[in-house]
Amino acid sequence: MxxxxxxxxxxxxxxxxxxxxxxxxxxxxxxxxxxxxxxxxxxxxxxxxxxxxxxxxxxxxxxxxxxxxxxxxxxxxxxxxxxxxxxxxxxxxxxxxxxxxxxxxxxxxxxxxxxxxxxxxxxxxxxxxxxxxxxxxxxxxxxxxxxxxxxxxxxxxxxxxxxxxxxxxxxxxxxxxxxxxxxxxxxxxxxxxxxxxxxxxxxxxxxxxxxxxxxxxxxxxxxxxxxxxxxxxxxxxxxxxxxxxxxxxxxxxLWLRLAGHANAMADRLAAGLAAAGAGVLNPIDANMIFARITLAQHRRLQAAGARYYLWPKAQVPEGGGDAPVEIRLVTSFATTPEDVDRFLDALRG
Known part of the structure; x- marks a missing residue:
C-alpha cells in the first residue's frame, strides 16, 4: 500500500x-x-x-x-x-x-x-x-x-x-x-x-x-x-x-498504457474514498489524489502499513479520532487493484 x-x-x-x-x-x-x-x-x-x-x-x-x-x-x-x-x-x-x-x-x-x-x-x-x-x-x-x-x-x-x-x-x-x-x-x-x-x-x-x-x-x-x-x-x-x-x-x-493504468488506479482509489465518506479534494485529472480523512482512519492506515504524505506537510493534529487529516496519495504503473482495496479496507476498519 x-x-x-x-x-x-x-x-x-x-x-x-x-x-x-x-x-x-x-x-x-x-x-x-x-x-x-x-x-x-x-x-x-x-x-x-x-x-x-x-x-x-x-x-x-x-x-x-x-x-x-x-x-x-x-x-x-x-x-x-x-x-x-x-x-x-x-x-x-x-x-x-x-x-x-x-x-x-x-x-x-x-x-x-x-x-x-x-x-x-x-x-x-x-x-x-x-x-x-x-x-x-x-x-x-x-x-x-x-x-x-x-x-x-x-x-x-x-x-x-x-x-x-x-x-x-x-x-x-x-x-x-x-x-x-x-x-x-x-x-x-x-x-x-x-x-x-x-x-x-x-x-x-x-x-x-x-x-x-x-x-x-x-x-x-x-x-x-x-x-x-x-x-x-x-x-x-x-x-x-x-x-x-x-x-x-x-x-x-507503452508510456500511455503505463500512465493510463496509474490513472485508473487513482480513479479506483478516489471512488473508494468517496464511498467510505472521505473527502476527495481535487478533480482526478491524473494519478494524484488529495483527501481528507479522520485521525482515527489515519492511525488505522498507518498501523496497516500504508505509506503516503500528509499534505500540506505538517504534524498530525492532536485530538480525538474525528479530527481531520489531509493527505496526498499517488498511484503508479505498479499499483495493483489489490493495493487499492487493502488500503480502503484499512480505511474503513
Missing part, C-alpha cells in the same frame, strides 16, 4: 529488459550510439515534430534547470506557479543554471496558472527598465503538482500571452504521460502546436529507472543546450542505458 509517490515504484519490466539488452557488446559513448539516435527519431514521430532536437538526462531537476538556462538570461525572470516543482523542490537549481535569474510566482487554483493572472503579471513587468528583472520565460507544469491538467486551449492562451510579451515557454512534463493518457490527446496539441518551446518529458515517475528527455521544438537552441548539458555534468558516457529506457517506454504506446 505504497502511495507516497510514483517515484518509489520499481522499473517496468519492458524497460528493465531493454537495459539488459543494451548491456551486451560495445557502443560509442556520449550519445553517439544507435539507441540514442533511435530515441530522437521516435520522439519526433510521437510529437509530429521533425525538426525537434532531443537530449536525454537522468533527472527532472537537471532537465528543467538546463532547459530554463537556455531560455532565460541571468537578468531575467521566469514566471511560474507558486507550487511549481522548480520553486518548491529543486534547491535553486534553475536559478543556478540560469546564472542568477529569478522565479516570479503566480497563484492559481489546483496549481494552474490562469490567463488573467499571467496577463496581470506581464502587465506589471518593466521591460527596458534597467532597475528591474527583465521578462525571461514562462514555465507551466503538466500535470500540476496538485494533480490538475491544462487543456490544449488553456496552454495556447498562456503561450499567446507569453509570445506577446516576447518570452518563450517551458513545460515541466514530469507527469506529461498521465495528462496525455487522461485526455487522450495528441502530444503535439499539448505542446508545440499550442506554443510550447521546450518540453521536459519525464519517464522516471512512469516506469523508468532514470530517464528524462528535453525536447527542443526550436532547433536553434540545440547547440547551447548541448554545451550546458556537458558543462553541467549531465552528458553521460554510457548514454545508451538512458536511451534504452526511453525508447522502450515510447515503443508501441
Amino acid at each position: 505504497f502511495f507516497a509517490s510514483d517515484n518509489a515504484s520499481g522499473i517496468a519490466p519492458d524497460l528493465l529488459a531493454a537495459m539488459g539488452a543494451a548491456a551486451g557488446g560495445y557502443a560509442m559513448p556520449y550519445g553517439n550510439d544507435d539507441l540514442t539516435r533511435a530515441v530522437e527519431a521516435r520522439v519526433r514521430e510521437v510529437f509530429e515534430a521533425p525538426e525537434a532536437r532531443v537530449y536525454l538526462v537522468a533527472t527532472g531537476t537537471a532537465a528543467n534547470a538546463l532547459a530554463l538556462g537556455c531560455l532565460c538570461p541571468p537578468w531575467g525572470r521566469v514566471w511560474c506557479h507558486e507550487a511549481a516543482h522548480i520553486e518548491q523542490d529543486e534547491c535553486n537549481a534553475p536559478e543556478f543554471y540560469m546564472g542568477g535569474a529569478k522565479l516570479s510566482l503566480i497563484r492559481g487554483a489546483e496549481a494552474k496558472i490562469g490567463a488573467d493572472a499571467l496577463a496581470a503579471a506581464l502587465d506589471a513587468a518593466q521591460p527596458g527598465v534597467v532597475h528591474s528583472a527583465q521578462p525571461g520565460a514562462l514555465s507551466i507544469t503538466q500535470a500540476t503538482e496538485l494533480g490538475a491538467t491544462y487543456t490544449a486551449a488553456e496552454i495556447a492562451a498562456l503561450c499567446d500571452l507569453a509570445k506577446g510579451a516576447g518570452i518563450p515557454v517551458h513545460m515541466d512534463g514530469t507527469r506529461f504521460s498521465n495528462a496525455v493518457a487522461r485526455m487522450n490527446a495528441r502530444p503535439a496539441d499539448l505542446t508545440w502546436r499550442a506554443g510550447v518551446d521546450v518540453l521536459c518529458l519525464g519517464a522516471t515517475k512512469c516506469g523508468a529507472m532514470a530517464a528524462e528527455a528535453v525536447i527542443l521544438f526550436d532547433p536553434a537552441r540545440a547547440w547551447e543546450f548541448e554545451l550546458r548539458r556537458k558543462r553541467g555534468g549531465h552528458l553521460f558516457s554510457k548514454m545508451r542505458f538512458v536511451a534504452a529506457q526511453m525508447l522502450a517506454w515510447l515503443e508501441d504506446g
Whole structure:
C-alpha cells in the first residue's frame, strides 16, 4: 500500500529488459550510439515534430534547470506557479543554471496558472527598465503538482500571452504521460502546436529507472543546450542505458498504457474514498489524489502499513479520532487493484 509517490515504484519490466539488452557488446559513448539516435527519431514521430532536437538526462531537476538556462538570461525572470516543482523542490537549481535569474510566482487554483493572472503579471513587468528583472520565460507544469491538467486551449492562451510579451515557454512534463493518457490527446496539441518551446518529458515517475528527455521544438537552441548539458555534468558516457529506457517506454504506446493504468488506479482509489465518506479534494485529472480523512482512519492506515504524505506537510493534529487529516496519495504503473482495496479496507476498519 505504497502511495507516497510514483517515484518509489520499481522499473517496468519492458524497460528493465531493454537495459539488459543494451548491456551486451560495445557502443560509442556520449550519445553517439544507435539507441540514442533511435530515441530522437521516435520522439519526433510521437510529437509530429521533425525538426525537434532531443537530449536525454537522468533527472527532472537537471532537465528543467538546463532547459530554463537556455531560455532565460541571468537578468531575467521566469514566471511560474507558486507550487511549481522548480520553486518548491529543486534547491535553486534553475536559478543556478540560469546564472542568477529569478522565479516570479503566480497563484492559481489546483496549481494552474490562469490567463488573467499571467496577463496581470506581464502587465506589471518593466521591460527596458534597467532597475528591474527583465521578462525571461514562462514555465507551466503538466500535470500540476496538485494533480490538475491544462487543456490544449488553456496552454495556447498562456503561450499567446507569453509570445506577446516576447518570452518563450517551458513545460515541466514530469507527469506529461498521465495528462496525455487522461485526455487522450495528441502530444503535439499539448505542446508545440499550442506554443510550447521546450518540453521536459519525464519517464522516471512512469516506469523508468532514470530517464528524462528535453525536447527542443526550436532547433536553434540545440547547440547551447548541448554545451550546458556537458558543462553541467549531465552528458553521460554510457548514454545508451538512458536511451534504452526511453525508447522502450515510447515503443508501441507503452508510456500511455503505463500512465493510463496509474490513472485508473487513482480513479479506483478516489471512488473508494468517496464511498467510505472521505473527502476527495481535487478533480482526478491524473494519478494524484488529495483527501481528507479522520485521525482515527489515519492511525488505522498507518498501523496497516500504508505509506503516503500528509499534505500540506505538517504534524498530525492532536485530538480525538474525528479530527481531520489531509493527505496526498499517488498511484503508479505498479499499483495493483489489490493495493487499492487493502488500503480502503484499512480505511474503513
